[in-house]
Amino acid sequence: MNHELAAEFHRRAEQDQAARRRALEGGDGRELVRIDADNTAWLKRVVEEHGWPGITLVGEQGADEAWLLAQHADAAPGFQRRVLDLLRGAVEAGEALPCHLAYLTDRVRVAAGEPQVYGTQYTSDPNGNPRPLPVTEPDRLDARRAAAGLEPAAEYDRRVRGRE
Structure with a gap:
């Protein structure tokens, strides 16, 4: 496992989530745009060097955080499509979770x-x-949600709407 790379994924994911919390609380959205752009550029370099950063390379938490950064790379839809293909292969190889593939597919x-x-x-x-x-x-x-390891749609809907 590449501990240095995993640590950088963790640092970037924490920064991503903190910026999203601040934006939801009425903060300046420009910070979020800047962080997403920086994370996307960095993730592109990681993917070029290593391919999809799966569980063997960065551990389960690192693979989860890699998916999070890809999920938030909305300003680079071509890159997201490329990552989707890589993620599909990683799921087939047991290097990524099917739920990550489901979210990025959507x-x-x-x-x-x-x-x-x-x-x-x-x-x-x-x-x-x-x-x-x-x-x-x-x-x-x-049925599709269950196959991807996701909860039923009604439960997810309650959670998204804050009615749990």
Whole structure:
């Protein structure tokens, strides 16, 4: 395991989450944009050097944090699509979690204007309440979610809406 790389993923993920908390509390969104851009540029270099940073390379926590940075690389949709392919291979090899693939799949599809597959992505209605974005084949949603290791859609919806 590359402990130095894992530590850097951890530092960047903590910075990512702190900036998101500040933005939600009414802070300056420019900080979040700057951090996402820096993390995306750094992750691109890591991927060029190592491929997808999976569990063997950076441990379970590091692989989780690598996914988080990729998930937040919205300003680089081409990179997210590339990472999605790498992540798919990593899941097949046991180097990444299927739930990470589900979330990034939905993120990439939503960015492309397509319906999501796993129902992980939400937007806000005019009153600021979360609502799920369109899903393909909604009658099979929970089966797809279960196969990816995700909770049923109704439970997730309650959690997203803060009604747990």
